[in-house]
Amino acid sequence: MDQEALVALIPRLRRYARALTGERFRADDLVQDTLERALSKWALWRPGTDLRAWTFTIMHNVFVNQVRRAALAPESLDPDAGLEMEDGGASADTLAQLNALNSALQRLPDEQREVLLLVTLEGFSYDEAAHTLGLPIGTVMSRLARGRARLALLLEGNGAAGATQVQLKVVK
């Protein structure tokens, strides 16, 4: 029955993994590895505690390990990186914008992208994000601020960015 709770989390794990890796196949690999890891550590999960945070913590650890391994690998095995776009029905403008979003996201440092996605896409509170990533809440907040500022710069290009940039220096 607890496993069904884990099943119910899969769509959210897939969404987060997709935004985190930017590639559909890598994302599903990440989810699959996360689920296997979660089951192998199932005995360590204490019923009554937050399964979502626990599972996202595992995904974070798996992701960090994969990134570390990928840094040693000669090249990406997914030739689709950043190419695909599955949202049908959006206007061309919106499509371009959404595609730009995916590539801009991938240009954020991993640790900023993780925090930004947990808070804005997954709706984690600062406290939950801190708990999930094993970070002090202050670190979560500064990574979030830096991630958002950088994403804004990447998305807005050089035009509106100048004014934003001056503002952003205030943020530590």
Add this chain to the structure above:
Amino acid sequence: MSFSETDIHRLIDGELPPVQAGEVAAWVAADPARARLAEAYRRQRGLLHQRYDALLGEPVPVPMLETVRSGPARRRAAANQSIFRRAAGAVLLAVACTAGGWFGHARFGGGSSATASDAMAALPQRAAVAFAVYSPEVRHPVEVSANEEAHLTRWLSTRLATPVRAPTLGPQGFQLVGGRLLPGEDRPVAQFMYQNAAGKRLTLYLSTLAPGGVSARESAFRFERVRNVNNFYWAEDNRAYALSGDLAREELMPVARAVYEQVGKSAAAETPAPPAK
């Protein structure tokens, strides 16, 4: 009361108690630069949901469900069992093969890589086993299905380090189901699967060959029956091909010819030779 930019984040993330949220909202609204910032961050959230929420509505892939539902305790046993079940067909088939064929491979497995001649000799057995293992699959006949053919082509071409494309066999009555990556003797191998209107399946097994090449006799268009699987196989431009199916030889022949003609043409047009490795 003074606020900082951190409060803009707290505001849009709902981290402020109501009273303070009102004050911060007023503080943000009072300054165009701050208002722009808040607006930009809210827009990010909207875009993120627009871009990625589609995943929430997608059906969960079966392997993920199986992983979770098989449960922690039974997981290992279940995995072993299903691997065993899948492998069983292959093993039985392999046992039925001539001893020099399948089991002869053991001597190449110890580190030194197989030569192109060895690979050609083993090709029909390997291709037939791959056909026998995957063609009866109802749920997972392929890893990437034909509706993602562009991805399939790019993926397999990357992994085999040579352009790989599924031939069109429509005129012969066979539609592409999709493809998968398989472990070959000492390198990755591609398998494309086709199906006709009657549900009969064929597989095309495609491997690069070690440098050194093969003799004209070894690269010739040949036929071999492995148990109940018929195979046409040949080599060209340092690539080996095998078309396998449980169709009669005379039914399989025209399809194999069509593959032969198409891959010959495209290989000549696209690439001189695969990289040496």
